[in-house]
Amino acid sequence: MFDEIHEECGVFGIFSKDPEIKVVEEAYLALFALQHRGQESCGIAVNDGGVIVSYKDLGLVPDVFNPVVMKHLEGGSMAVGHCRYATSKSANRENAQPLVSKYKKGTLALAYNGTLVNSAELRAELESTGAIFQTTNDAEIMLYLLARERINCPSIEMALKNVMKKLKGAYSLVLMSPSKLIAARDPKAIRPLCMGKIGESIVFASESCAFDTLGAEFIRDVEPGEIIVVSNEGITELKDESIDKSKCGLCCFEYIYTARPDSVIDGASVHFARQEAGRSLAKAYPVEADLVCGVPDSGLDAALGYALESGIPYGVGFIKNRYIGRTFIQSTQAQRERSVKIKLNILKSAVEGKRVVVVDDSIVRGTTTANTIKLLREAGAKEIHMRIASPPFINPCYFGTDIESKENLIACRLTIDEICKQIGADTFCFLDVDSVFNIAKGCKLGLCAGCFTGKYPIEIPTNQTENKYQQKIK
């Protein structure tokens, strides 16, 4: 359900020897294509002959990267970029990425997507030997480890390889040194990362949709635990052949909600994964109805799947105000009460007198869903059959998806019947947990569905599991 789950981050990197290609423009457009992964802040670092210049700020890509800033960043043959997810905390500029820092061997710029589960330990270890931290960002930990490792390592990629042995958690990263662009993905491949090319130029991005925007050709996904180095010497791939891909933990929520439907992640189309989730729902929880409609935008694909499978006509039940999100509406009393109405309107003529199947991607607190169903009733819907294209959220995510705390998750508090009653639906069904593992047709990796199952691809330190809730309670 919109606005209740915060997106992930998006990363991008480019290495180009083509003088026609302006690396900052490519980064700008790629981040714009990845904007759905993070709207809080964004940044780009450009490497011009070993000198790295960067800019980052709170705000959307086209707002932050105005012509003056673009001019400031022009030139260069490498760039890394990042967009970061939205939180309610403002003024968090320091945490924006890429993080740029000087060390013994020059300058590094790092942008990553994910969360380390052992960051507290790593941080404590570093602090105990005199490290200082200016951000609360794991990127700073990684840069520290890299700087220290590099002292006794012949190359930055070897340093990275060693550092990766110490990192536990999710990270898909792009790293820029004075002469190299490096991409790497954690051994469980929890967050997506793929490689493409524009002519001879190499690009990396969190999602393939960025390549489509650039007109880049998709080459392949970065493999679990792999490090890819791009430099004037060419491309070097450091694969970890020991990894069993079926035991990886690619985040299933990327398919359910986070990624853009036009992306293909690790072999599976996001759009079709959602459609498949809808089909599974239709098979498992059929109902007699006149119309299937999805809650825009994230429920639309699954609704289409439900309609195709069930044979019930697909239709439009809601109109979303296309300007929502452009800028924050001033929060007045009137608006809080009307928050759903401002975003969505029921297409009364479509639902009036009808038995409607409403499909949404997920349910978090349940209040927005309840309001939506109330509006549907007022518009004259005769029956409302709510179908959620994912299983109940009952566990925290330790790898970067920002879900509500347990006490706010409706599925932690209520049974399915109670939820159905509370939100005012006639019937209510979740996608079965097992089905989650079958929606991403063609996916070459094992999936993490920890938020639904409580089983994670990495052991979670005890301080983390406790911390998770303390943090939320504050």
Added chain:
Amino acid sequence: MFDEIHEECGVFGIFSKDPEIKVVEEAYLALFALQHRGQESCGIAVNDGGVIVSYKDLGLVPDVFNPVVMKHLEGGSMAVGHCRYATSKSANRENAQPLVSKYKKGTLALAYNGTLVNSAELRAELESTGAIFQTTNDAEIMLYLLARERINCPSIEMALKNVMKKLKGAYSLVLMSPSKLIAARDPKAIRPLCMGKIGESIVFASESCAFDTLGAEFIRDVEPGEIIVVSNEGITELKDESIDKSKCGLCCFEYIYTARPDSVIDGASVHFARQEAGRSLAKAYPVEADLVCGVPDSGLDAALGYALESGIPYGVGFIKNRYIGRTFIQSTQAQRERSVKIKLNILKSAVEGKRVVVVDDSIVRGTTTANTIKLLREAGAKEIHMRIASPPFINPCYFGTDIESKENLIACRLTIDEICKQIGADTFCFLDVDSVFNIAKGCKLGLCAGCFTGKYPIEIPTNQTENKYQQKIK
């Protein structure tokens, strides 16, 4: 096709004796719901005990009406608001509405949607007796005529009645005097205007979707030539019974493109009108295919209609970047070439190897359509059957829809076969002109389809018909 046709304006008015209702907040939310009708500028005027305070500026509603401005406008029992369509000309703040002016009897605030065809004559006549004009806005002409008429008239509504005899063209207006809120619609009812209520408070808006956002109840459309006066004395309706509704000229393009799908205009649902256009296309121009998809957002409803009528499965073929329009992308070289890709991505997995019917609401210059089809081909679509849910644009609109000049309209330059070839489709069809008059099921008024037929509900002065093209050529 997105971005090639500029929207109309949107108007709103409220009269409330309910102290719980903050009129400026209602106006804010209503304009936000009407934002699709105009993104260039917006304004609100509030009447607090006869004192009218106003604010207007270039920008989107939530940007212009920040908390400081909202505070400045708080209080009052009446408000009128306006949002204005986007043009390439910047810095046009003077032309924003509502236009507020003092005259002999106090202050008036006027917001209207439409265009007068005899404004040049009216302006010349006023100037010849010493009038000065600070804007190029027809609202200023109307206020002048009202001010002069009012001298010998017992009431502002009688003055308006007399003035309306002199006005030729499209105008749906809300007018606020120190003690009255007045709504009126031209005798041909070219632009929409409807009346609703929130409890005892009366509201007027260009489209009913604004009422849904406010939680207001729709009462009825303002009738052709009607004047409705709301004051402490109640509601007075000055109808013009002589008007033959079937000879009115409600703009058919409101149903095709301008209005929000969830609005109901003069008895007909916009969503269903578009769906019906799609159905008509399917009946008249069937084709064997595997998938029907619409160009987002304005082609989606017609695509659904085509799919329902033809039995070909409806699917998603394009993903639109949801952040497009949030803020203007910096115009770099790279971006101009890639303008379509930045906005839309093809859902390759959906169209690959398929025979695809692509439905769009209209075609203007044809270049965007050609680019879109090229991308579809690259994504592997086997056949592409383009269906346009409106007839060919071959004439100017004199009533406010901002269409390209003739030399840029593809339908003025090429035959249907030539268009098909130029844009690279396998087959290409327009909606038949006759069908336009049948899509808006339930519409109580005659329609104007002048942009397709060249027949207008009002005679167009010669200076206008010539001027139209001069203006564009500049």
Added chain:
Amino acid sequence: MFDEIHEECGVFGIFSKDPEIKVVEEAYLALFALQHRGQESCGIAVNDGGVIVSYKDLGLVPDVFNPVVMKHLEGGSMAVGHCRYATSKSANRENAQPLVSKYKKGTLALAYNGTLVNSAELRAELESTGAIFQTTNDAEIMLYLLARERINCPSIEMALKNVMKKLKGAYSLVLMSPSKLIAARDPKAIRPLCMGKIGESIVFASESCAFDTLGAEFIRDVEPGEIIVVSNEGITELKDESIDKSKCGLCCFEYIYTARPDSVIDGASVHFARQEAGRSLAKAYPVEADLVCGVPDSGLDAALGYALESGIPYGVGFIKNRYIGRTFIQSTQAQRERSVKIKLNILKSAVEGKRVVVVDDSIVRGTTTANTIKLLREAGAKEIHMRIASPPFINPCYFGTDIESKENLIACRLTIDEICKQIGADTFCFLDVDSVFNIAKGCKLGLCAGCFTGKYPIEIPTNQTENKYQQKIK
């Protein structure tokens, strides 16, 4: 005393056939030089071959005229500009000047400095024949009268001549028609206006300091009641020879406070007028002391005069924060209490143990003066002899200087002895009223000292005299 009196407006006009001269840049720099006359808003209108383009907004000249706006206004051979005085009312963009309007004969842009005393009558008269007013600015009245008069007049300057017969009050104006730049000054010459040249290009400005900034040569002051027309045909001077210059009423407060010290107005140096006021005070009210210092910035010149005349050493007693005024300090509780300290600091080492003569240009409410004297005492000044380089304010100004209402004027409430006691000085003296008429050595015109004497060069309508106080009480 700083911040208690609001400045006037400043006007500028240029006519240039020299392609090297960019008229908008000249206007920008001239307005920047005249910025002290008005900080609320500013505007420039440029005439490029008869087409007038303008821009105006709230804010200081360099903020409003950013590169984008300057680009928008480039080109042209004529320009008029205006800066407007600061009030507490925000969001008053509509009232900014120049006022640009179309009328029968083309477009006019008008910028003026002053206030009409019969604007209510003129406005009522115009309204009774159907005029509408979008501003509360007298410029709109003038443009209306011009538009009406021009109907039966062969030229805009003849129309202006006739209109000036109807205007009562202060106005120094620049008017731009499609082909002419016109400057005019009211018959009493209440506000300054002068003419200069840059090569063959003609410029007009409120004060000569603007010419110095441009590197323009001062030609002469515009004479009382004179109209000067500049066009491709050359310069035409329409003088009113019937006017007795000694009966004019040039605002004496221009010399005391408003104008920049480096300006020469109607033959008299502003700096020397202030120095002379200080000398007069020294002659009339001598005192034994160790140091003479002025309250920055407006008391400095008179302090120097007092020192030179008395032989007491001139010194620096106060340091003003040079960033005051750059931007408004956020108004917190702490700051209100410390408002004087934030702006001024006492130079303790200079005043400690000294008998100090403190000179200020004027005293309005007296609270700031009292605070200043308190700080001086705390810094160890042994005696404080306050000298005000103008007589007591006891009457309103009807011609544009924005003085406090009577109940707030300390000189209306208290005797000189009471003032002395209340502000905490050892001695306290005002400049004698007679002396005011002698400070502006070389001034060719009679002066208006109405705010001190109650005698005005023009009869003030009764509604005005009453209105003046009602307005303030609101």
Added chain:
Amino acid sequence: MFDEIHEECGVFGIFSKDPEIKVVEEAYLALFALQHRGQESCGIAVNDGGVIVSYKDLGLVPDVFNPVVMKHLEGGSMAVGHCRYATSKSANRENAQPLVSKYKKGTLALAYNGTLVNSAELRAELESTGAIFQTTNDAEIMLYLLARERINCPSIEMALKNVMKKLKGAYSLVLMSPSKLIAARDPKAIRPLCMGKIGESIVFASESCAFDTLGAEFIRDVEPGEIIVVSNEGITELKDESIDKSKCGLCCFEYIYTARPDSVIDGASVHFARQEAGRSLAKAYPVEADLVCGVPDSGLDAALGYALESGIPYGVGFIKNRYIGRTFIQSTQAQRERSVKIKLNILKSAVEGKRVVVVDDSIVRGTTTANTIKLLREAGAKEIHMRIASPPFINPCYFGTDIESKENLIACRLTIDEICKQIGADTFCFLDVDSVFNIAKGCKLGLCAGCFTGKYPIEIPTNQTENKYQQKIK
């Protein structure tokens, strides 16, 4: 001469147990009083019960600290603030101070004024053991050293004491730990730092003028090499009794240009130091003349001294536009040529036909002085005797004053006679180097006049002396 020398930084710290005192407001007002020391960026960090929240950005104090930011920082009992000097490089937000970082023992916020001469060595040493640097700011080096030292130290102040042994250069710093506010000054006391109190609350600031603005009482200057710790346990002073104050090197340029005239630094009044410089010039280089005037603002005090000593009347020769600096004037061609005129105007009536002594604080490139003299000649000055209230700049400053490179310094290129000729004066004199050491009457410390003498209180590393010019040549 204005605009040719860049100011230093300003620092502020407060420790308050008084609930009436809002520490962020005090910091805001203090930084506003210190704004002349740095206009590029500013920042405040607030400590609320051990949690440190901070905000910093490019811009002037009242612009950066808008109400939203102030709200974000409210509460707390300690704060440190900083304003940073202006450079042409934009977008340097990362380098703004205070620098806040977490380390083993909590969070530290550091703001300092000065420059280390051994920062390259320290940085290299830290990098060789794995440090990463996110800024180019010496504060980061200090925080690193503190973090490392603290591991084996019982308290932060002992760690600071040890770290100070490694630092070579100028630094006046305020450091905030979770429970302590610490101020320290380098052993040579190159930059000023003083302590005051508001009731029981303790404040530190670069200059005493900040205390006057706050209404704080001056206690004393921080001594060379001293560390002062303020905590709930009271005040602890760690003095270094071994330091010979007469061998310290307080920057003499603080007296000549940098500091505000109303500040008292290490016992000497800045205003009187400047006046004394003027007196010395008058004694050493007398001339027959009619008028002494200073170049605003920094030459005014010395001009007054020259006048008092010589008996030649002091007068105003220049009027500075009070809005200069409020915001950057758009740089157009016209403006570059007229840059002096835009800032300064000659008071023609004061200088015409006179023999004028013009006093300025310093001369850097000489071009502005030449322009000023040219304008004086045009205004009719008969003779122009230029007196510079400091010796010739011929050496770099390694401690933070940003002077031009040698090839741009007029005194490096030309003899005094050649300078006189080039700038067009009749006579031209510098203050003797010896006199510099006598102007600051009452100063308890030895002075550094390295920029004039080439003798520095600290040995400058060879890499620095070379680097200094490379840097400028870039």
